[in-house]
Amino acid sequence: MRAFRTRIALLSVGAAALVAACGGASDSTPAQNGTSRLLATVGSAATTWNSVKFGGVGYVTGLIYHPTSANVLYARTDVGGAYRWNSATSAWVPITDGKGFGAADGSFHAVESIALDPQNDQKVYMVAGASGNGRLYYSTDRGNSWNYYALPFVVSGNDSGRAIGERLKVDPHNPSTMFYASRRDGLWGSWDAGKTWYQRTGLSSTHMTASAIGVEHLMFETGTSGGTQGTWVMFAAVAPDYASAAGLTSTFFKSNDGGNSWTAIPVPSAVTGYHIPHIVRAADGYYYIAFNKDAGPGAGGPGYLYRFGGNNDGGSWTLLNTSANSWGGYSGLSVYGTGSTTRIALGVSGTWGDFAGQNIMKLSDDGGTTWREIVSQKPHTPSNGEYWGWIDDVEIDPSNRDHIMHVYGGGIWETWTASAASPSWTLKVNNIEETAPLAIVTPPAGASYKLVNSSGDVGTWVHTDLTTSPTKGPSTGFSNGNSADVAWSDSTYIAIIGESNNTGYGYWSGDSGNTWTKFAKTPTGGTNPADASNIAVTARNKAVWAPADGVPSYTTDSGTTWTATNLPALTAIGGVPRSYRLAADRKNANKVYAYDSGGAWWSGSAGKVYVSTDGGHTFTLSQGSVSAGLAPNPFHATSLAVNPNVEGDVWLADGNAVYHSTNSGTTWTKLGNFSSIWGTNSWPDVQGASVVALGKAPAGASYSAAVYVVGVINGQWGVWESDDAGASWIRFNDDSHQFGGIGLVAADQNTYGRIYVAGAARGLLYSN
Template sequence: MNRKHSLVLPALFAALLAGCSGGNSTQGTSSPVATAGPVMAATVGSATAYTSVKWGGGGYVTGLIYHPTSYNVMYARTDIGGAYRWNGGGSWTPITDGIGFNAGESTFHGVESIALDPTNDNKVYLVTGMYSHDWQGTPINGRIYVSSDRGNSFTHYDLPFPVGGNENARAVGERLQLDPTNPSTMFYASRTAGLWKSTNSGQTWTQTGLSSKVLSASEIQGLGNAPVGVEQIMLDNSNVGGGATTWIMYAAIAPDYVQKAGLTSTLYKSVNGGATWTPVSVPANVAGYYVPHAVRTSDGNYYIAFNKTVGQGAGGPGYLYRFGGVTFGETWTQLATTTQGGYGGVSVYGNGSTARIALAVTGTWSSGQPVVQLSDNGGASWREIADGMTHWGGGYRGWVDDIEIDPTNKDHIMHIHGGGVWETWNASAASPSWDAPVNNLEETATLALVTPPAGASYKFVNSAGDIGTWVQTDLAATPTKAPTSAWSNGNAADVLWSDSTYIVSAGVINSTGGAFGSWSGDGGNSWSNFATLPAGASSNTAESASIVTPYRNNAIWAPANSVPSYTTNNGASWTSTNLPALSAVGINRGYRLVVDRRNPNKVYAYDSGGASWATAGKVYVSTDGGHNFTLSQGSVSANLAPNAWYATSLAVNPNVEGDLWLADGNTVYHSTNSGASWTKLSGFATIAGNGSTGQLQGASVIALGKAQTGSSYSAAVYVVGARNGVWGVYHSDDGGATWARFNDDAHQYGGIGVMAADWSTYGRIYFSGTGRGLIYTN
C-alpha cells in the first residue's frame, strides 16, 4: 500500500516529460479584453502573509531525527511534503518552502534522509528526491541540501545516485550518516547503487568498496520498481568531534541488493573507513530479513530490528536483537519477537539491563494488537503502551515505522504514522495518554479546490488525496464536514452558485478502490451518496476528474478518461453527454467542466489534449445545462497548446455571463462571448526550469476572486505560470491588461498544483504546495 504515489506523479511527469512540453501557441480569432469603467493604474501589490490552513498532519512522516548532542533540536522528514523543524509545544516550522526548493522541482520535496552535524547544531543535511527511477526504470538522481542555520536557508549539490523518498520502505534508515568525530565525512546507503562516501560534506561522492553494483533499469523493474538497496550504515563511534576518522562501521543491506550484487549476508563490516568490507553472520531465523531501523548505545551495543517484509505497514514476523558489535565480540541476543505485524522502529534510553527500549510495531490494524512495546529492563520483559489508549484520530494506525524516546526525558516518546506524529509525555504510566503534536505540520495533497460565493457559511471545499473531500469553515481548525471520514481520495467538488448550501463531490474509497459521488443540501452538515455512478466512474478513479452543478439536484460528472454524464435527480440515474470520447495518450486525462455562474444553462467543457504530444486543446459549450455540447470553433482557431490535464485550467467570472479564462499550460486566453472567440494574452510562456531537468509551465492554474475596490474589472485574476521568464503567481486587477507578481522566491513550495480565490476577501488565494496542504495569503 504505497500511499502517496498517485498524488505526486503529475508533478513528476511535468519534470520527466520536459522535452515533450507543448510548443508556443499562436494567436487565433480574438476579441478585445473586456473592461468596465475607466482604466486605472497598472496592477501592483503582492501577498504580504502566507499561512497554512489547519488540517493537522494528514500525511506520512517517515522519520524523526534528534540532534545527537543538542537534544532540543529535532526534525521530521516526510515522503512528499519536505522537512520540518521542531519548535516544541507540539509545533513545527516547515523548512523546504522557499529558495532552493523552486517551482518545477517538486520531486525534491520528497526527503529520504536527514543528518545533523554533531559538532554544530545549526547544520542540517537533507537528501531529497521522490523517486529513484521513472516508470521505465531509468534512474533519477537526487540532491543533498545543506543548511548552516537550521533550515532557514539552503544550498544544494546534485548527487550521483538515485533517491526515493516516496518509494516503498521510505521510513527505513537513517540512510545518511555523518562520522561523529569527523562530520565532513559522510556515507549514504542508496537504493540502487550501493554505499557511497563523501569527504567534503556532500559536495562530491564515490562508491565505497562494499559493492560497485548499480541496478539496471530492467533489474529495477524486476524488483517491482521497489528497490530497497543498502538500508543504513552504523558507525562504531559515540565520540563527538576531534577530527579523527571512524574506522569501524556496519552496513545493513536489503535482500534485493544482496542478491543482485552477489553479496553473502545482509550485514557487512568495515574496519578501514569503508574501503573494504567483510560479511557478518546474522542469526539464522532472520537471515534474508530486512533491517528497518537500528540504534547504537553509548556502551557499544546495537539494537537491531529485523522484519521479514519491508515497507510502510509491513507485516512480520519481526525480531529485535541486541548485537554486541566489536565491543562485545559481535554476539547476538534475541530480545523480542512479534507475529502480529512487524517491527518498524526502535529507540533506546540508557544502557544494559536498565535500558528503556521502545519498539514500534507496524502493520497492526485492530484493537488488541501491539502498537508500541516498551521495556524498562533492557528487553527482559515488555508491555504495550499505545493500543486501546486515546490515540487514534482515524487512519494509518498500521504505519508505525519510526519511534524516538526523548534523550532528555524518557517519558516523552514520539512515533510516526501514516497521518503524522503521536506522542506521550507519561510513558511510565499504566495507561499513557497520547496526543498529536502536529501544529503547522501540514502534509496533505489537495487535488481540487472550489470557493463559494461571498456570504457562504464556509471558506472552500477541499478535495484531497488520502483524506477525501472536506468543507472548511474555519481556517484555523480541522474541518469536520465531509461525505466520508474513510480513507479516500477526493477528486473533485463544486458548489451551486445560486445556493451554496448545495455541494456535489466525487471520490474513491482507497481501501476498496470503489468510486463514489455525494451531494449535500445543507452546506456539508449531512451528505448522501449518489445512488448510481455514471459511465466510466467505477473503472476510472484517477484524479483527472471534474464534477459541477448548474441547479439543485443536477450535476455533470466527468470521470477520468471518460465521456461526462449528467443527472437531474441526485444520481438516481445518469445520461451520457454528447462530448467526444477521449483517446488514450499514455497518462490519465479528462474533461475540465465549469458552469457559467450568471447563466447556469451554459456549461463549458475543456479538453486539454491530455499530453504535450497529443492534439490541440478544445473547448465545448452547452446551452442546456450540460446535457449537449457544441465545439467552440474559436477554441480551434486559437490553436490551444496540447498539455496534460494537471498543467491546464479553466475558470469563469461569476459576475459576467460568458466571461471565461483558460490556461493551456503555455499561456492565458480570455473569452468574453462564451468561448466563441479567444484573446491570447502576451507575456506568459513556458520556460526551462532553473537547475532542473523539467520545464516551468507558462500558465497552469487560473483562478478568479473578489475584485479590488474601484478596479476596472469585476474580478481579480490570478495565474500560476511563467511571465517574462520568471515563474510565480501573478495577479491582474484590470482584466489582464497589466500584471504583477503576487508571490516571491521564498514562497514557491516546489510548485503549485491547485488554486482558488476568495470571493469575500480581496487578495486572498488558497493554493497547494507540493505535499504541503493548503496555504492562504493576506
C-alpha cells in the same frame, strides 16, 4: 495507502525538471557534481501564508534528534517535505517551502534522509528526490535557507522501505565526512561535506537498474576515532535485494578502516535474508538491531530484536524479542540509558486495529528482559483516528526518557508519561499538513463555509473555519476526493465525486455539507476512479459529471438519473487519464463550458472548448478555440475558470499560455505575458500557465475580478495577479513561499487578495 501520493508530488505542477544524472565513480574518481547551485532570491511582493488546518494525515517517515542539543528535532515525510520542531510555539515549521522547492522541484518534497552535524546544531543535511538522481540540500541555519548539490545516485523518498534507518550519516568525529546508503548503487562517501561523492567499492560496486531497497543504513562506532580521518569502525546494513545482486554473503557488515574495506558478519540463522530497518547504539557500546521479513512501510512480520555485542564481547548476538505472528513486524526502535536498565522502545508495524492483545509499541526498562505494551487500548482522538498502522520510526527524546514519539500513516503521536502504567498519548501534528489536494472550490460571497477541499486519501471536506480540522464530509471512510462544485444561486447545494476501493462515486448535500446523500446511480464511466474526473453544478439538483476517459453525463435530480451528453468520448493517452474540464457559468445557469486539453504533450491533438446553452445537456464546438491553437497538455497542467460576476467571461490556461473569452467562448484572445520554460525535452521543464482562478476584485478596479495565474513571466515562475483583466501583472507569492510548486488555486469571493493554494503534498495554504 500512500502510493497515491507519488503521482501528486510529481505532477501537481506539470513537468518536474529533475537534476541531470551523474555518472557513477570509483573510490579514486569524484562524481561529476561539484558545482553548488546557489538559490538566488528574485521575488517581488511577498505575502504571509498559513495552512488550512487538517492536521498531519500523511506519512512521516523519520524523526531526527540532534544528539546533544535539546529540542532540536526534525521530521521528514515521503512526499510533503520536511519540518523542524519549534518548542516555543509547540508547532512544526515547514522548511522546504522556499528557495530550491519551486515549480521544477516538486519531486524533491520526497525526503529520503536527514542528518545533523553533531558538532554544530545549526547545520542540517537532507537528501531528497522521488525518482532519478537526487539532491543533497545543506543548510547552516536549521533549514531556514538551503543550497544544494546534485547527487550521482538514484533517490526514491516515496518508494518501498522509505522509513528504513537514516541513509545519510555524518561522521561524529569529522563532520566533513559523510556516507550515503543508496538504493541502487551501494555505499557512497564524501569528504567535503557532500560536494563530491565517491562510491565505496570496498563494500560493492554493483549497480541495480530496477527499484530496490539497496544498502539500508550505516552506524558509526562512536567510541573509535581516526582523528582527522574520522571514525574508523562502522557497521552497514544491506537489504536482501542488494546483497543478492552483489553476491554478498550477509546483510550485515563491519569496517575497521573508515569504510575502505568491509567484512561480512553472519546474522542469526532465524533472520537470514531479513531487512534491518533500524540499528541503535546504547552509550555502553551495545547495538540493538531490529530485523524484519519485509521492508515496509507498514510491513508485516515476522520480526526479531537482537542485541549485538559490537566491540564489547566479540560480536555475539542475544535474542531479546520476536513477533508472535506474521502480521505484526518490527520496525521503529530507540534506546535510552545503558546496561541492565536500558530503556528500549520497539515499534510493531503492519498492525491494523486496536484490540486487547494487540501490540503497537513495546517498552522494556531492563535491557529487553521484560516488556509491556504502552500504546494499544488507549483513548483515541476522535477526529484523527488511530495509533496503529505504520509504526516505522520510534524515538525516545535524548533529554527526557519519558518523552517518546512514534510515527504512523497519519502523522506523529507522542507521550510525556512513558513510565506510567498507562501512558497518555496526544497527536504531535500542529502545522504538519501533508494532504494531497486534487480540487478546491470556493463558494459565492456570504456562504456559510470557506471552501470545499477534495484531496487524495482523505476524501472531500467542507471547511467552515480555516484554523480547525474540518468535520463536514460525507464519511470518514471516503478515500480520494476528485472534484466538487457549488450551486452559485444556492450555495447550500454541493455535489462531489471521488473514489473508494478503486471505484468512483458521488454525493450531494443540500445543507452546506451538514448531511450527505450518495448519488443513487453513477453515470456511464463514473466508476473510473482516476482523479482527472470532475463535476460542475449548474443549479440545485443539477450537475454535469465528466468521468475520466469517457463521455460526460448530466443529472437534473441529484443523481437519481443520468443522461449522456453529446460530447465526443475521450480516451487515455499513454496511460495518462483524460477528461473534460467543466465550468458552469455563474450568471447564466444554462451555460456550461467543457475544455478538452488534448490529453498529453505528445498527443498531437490541440486543445478545444465546447459550449452548452441548455444546462450541459448538449454542446457545440467553439471554432474560436480551434483557431486559437491551444497547446496539447495533460489534464493536470491545464485550467478553466469563469468570472462569477459577468456572463460569458471565461479564462483558460492551456499549460503554456493564458486565453480569455468575453463572449462565452466564441472567440479567444491569447495573453502575451506567459511562456513555458523549455529545456532539452519535448515538454516544458516548467509550465508557462497551468492554473487560473478568479476572486474578489479590489475597490475601484477596472475589471470585476482579480485574476490569479500560476505560470511563468519573463522566465520567472510564480503566482501572478492582475486587477485589470491581464493588462498588467504582479508576482503574488515570493521565493519563500513556493511549496514545491503550486498545482491548484481557488480565490476567495469575500476577501480581496485571499487565495487558497495546494503545493506538492503540502496540504492547503492561504494568503493573508
